[in-house]
Amino acid sequence: MEEKAVNDWLDIAPEYLNFLLTFMWNPPRAFAEVAGSGKISRAITSILLGGVGFSYLIVLTAASPDLRKDTGKLAHLLRGLDYRLLPVAAVLLFTALGVVSHLAGKGYASLSKLGTKRVGKWDPKLGGAVEDSVNAAAGFAAVFVPFAAALLCAASWWPMHPRLGMMVAAGFPAVMAIVYFPWSLKSTHPHTGFFQAYFAFSGGLVLFVLVLTGLMRLVKAI
DSSP: OHHHHHHHHHHHHHHHHHHHHHHHHOHHHHTTTTTTOOSOOHHHHHHHHHHHHHHHHHHHHHOOHHHHHOOSHHHHHHHHSOGGGHHHHHHHHHHHHHHHHHHHHHHHHHHHTTTOOOOOTTSOOOOSOHHHHHHHHHHHHHHHHHHHHHHHHHHHTSSSOHHHHHHHHHHHHHHHHHHHHHHHHHHHSTTOOHHHHHHHHHHHHHHHHHHHHHHHHHHHHO
16 A cells, blocks of 8 residues: 555656745746646646645654554544545545635625725735636645645654644644745736735635634524
C-alpha cells in the first residue's frame, strides 16, 4: 500500500514541484495557463492529487509516535480513512470550497454594488466563472495541505501534548490562507485585482457564516 502511494506520487512529482515553487513566490505565474479559462483544469486537478500524495507521504514518514497513538477524534478519523479514497475526497472537498467561495464572494460583491455602477480597485469583485474559483481552490490546496501536514508532524515532536501541537500547526497555514487564497482567486479570475479578490472572499466568508448561522437557528427553532 505504502509503495503504491509513493509510486503514484512520483509520477506527478515534477509537475507538482514546479507548481509549488512557482506558487510560493508568484501565484499569477503559477496559474498563468488556466487564468480566466472558465474550465476546471485537468493539470491543476492533477497537481492537487500530487499535493494529497505528498501530504500522505509526510504524515507517513514524519509523524511522531505520540501523534500516531493519539486517540483524539480527528486522529481517529484520519486513521479510519482509506488512503485510496483520499484523492477523491480531496477533489470533492476543494471543488466544494471553490464553488462556495465563488458564490459567496459574488453574492457579497453584488450586494456591495447596490446603488452604484462603478467598481473601484478596493471594491469586492470576482471577474470570472465558478470554474476559475475551483482552479484557485485546487491550486491553493495543493500547496497548503502538505504545508499544514508538515507543520502538524513537526509540532507532534515538540514537548507538548499532540492535540495542542495540532492546534499550533493549524494556526500558521490559516494565517497564510488569508493572503494566498485571495491571491489565488486574483490569479485565476480575469480583470480582478488582489484587494478586489480579498474583499470578495472576506466579505463572502462573513456572509456565508451569517447565512449558515441563521439557517441553523431556524432549524433549531423548528
